Amino acid sequence: MPTTLITGASAGLGAGMARELAARGHDLALAARRLDRLEALRDELAPAGVRIAIAALDVDDHDAVFSTFRALRDELGGLDRVVVNAGIGKGAPIGTGRFDANLATAQTNFVAALAQCEAAMEIFREQNRGHLVVVSSVAADRGLRGAQTTYAATKAALSHLAEGIRVDVAGTPIRVTTLAPGYIRTELNGGMSRPFSVDAATGTRAMVDAIEKAPAFAYVPTWPWAVLGRVLRVMPTPILRRVT
Numbered sequence: 001m002p003t004t005l006i007t008g009a010s011a012g013l014g015a016g017m018a019r020e021l022a023a024r025g026h027d028l029a030l031a032a033r034r035l036d037r038l039e040a041l042r043d044e045l046a047p048a049g050v051r052i053a054i055a056a057l058d059v060d061d062h063d064a065v066f067s068t069f070r071a072l073r074d075e076l077g078g079l080d081r082v083v084v085n086a087g088i089g090k091g092a093p094i095g096t097g098r099f100d101a102n103l104a105t106a107q108t109n110f111v112a113a114l115a116q117c118e119a120a121m122e123i124f125r126e127q128n129r130g131h132l133v134v135v136s137s138v139a140a141d142r143g144l145r146g147a148q149t150t151y152a153a154t155k156a157a158l159s160h161l162a163e164g165i166r167v168d169v170a171g172t173p174i175r176v177t178t179l180a181p182g183y184i185r186t187e188l189n190g191g192m193s194r195p196f197s198v199d200a201a202t203g204t205r206a207m208v209d210a211i212e213k214a215p216a217f218a219y220v221p222t223w224p225w226a227v228l229g230r231v232l233r234v235m236p237t238p239i240l241r242r243v244t
Contacts, residue, residue: 008086010037016204029072082120109154
């Protein structure tokens with residue numbers, strides 16, 4: 001079975017994907033800032049009988065991203081897939097005095113994601129195979145208001161980054177997948193209550209289903225986001241303001 005590295009794996013979507021992949025027999029490399037949470041997750045998944053390597057990693061430490069990815073590769077004897085998942089949801093309306101929050105969002109969700117893509121692709125180019133998965137968002141489809149403005153912009157940038165990498169390695173054994181999750185309730189978003197939201201288990205199961213199929217792009221869950229995402233792209237601004 002494949003060996004999959006997941007960043008931001010200590011909670012939320014990252015931990016959910018780890019649970020689902022372990023249940024399907026995947027070996028795992030799990031990285032996140034909170035080592036204690038990773039240790040607890042490793043112990044929880046031990047009965048699955050898969051190999052699990054863990055490492056403390058702050059993705060905003062770019063040098064550490066490269067060294068940690070290589071160390072996990074070496075510990076497990078290779079990496080078949082890297083899931084660029086770590087991110088934050090801070091943010092405030094532009095011009096309201098919270099540049100610090102918007103800068104942190106931009107740095108973690110895009111610059112740190114760029115570092116992760118670079119580190120993963122160095123490994124994949126060296127071994128001439130691999131599967132890069134980036135976790136974007138349905139929010140990438142439009143510029144959004146208020147606290148979501150910078151977040152949506154970073155996810156749009158990440159989606160374009162992944163597409164550029166995909167074009168660059170087309171025709172090679174390296175695959176690139178962009179996932180655009182809709183509303184998935186986790187402990188990190190306070191169990192959001194929005195129309196069409198799903199629980200973490202349902203959402204991460206849909207994400208792993210998509211990952212295993214390795215498409216270029218997938219909304220997850222497919223329904224209703226494959227439809228709503230396209231509607232969002234053409235929605236008039238007055239309506240967009242009311243629904244987001």
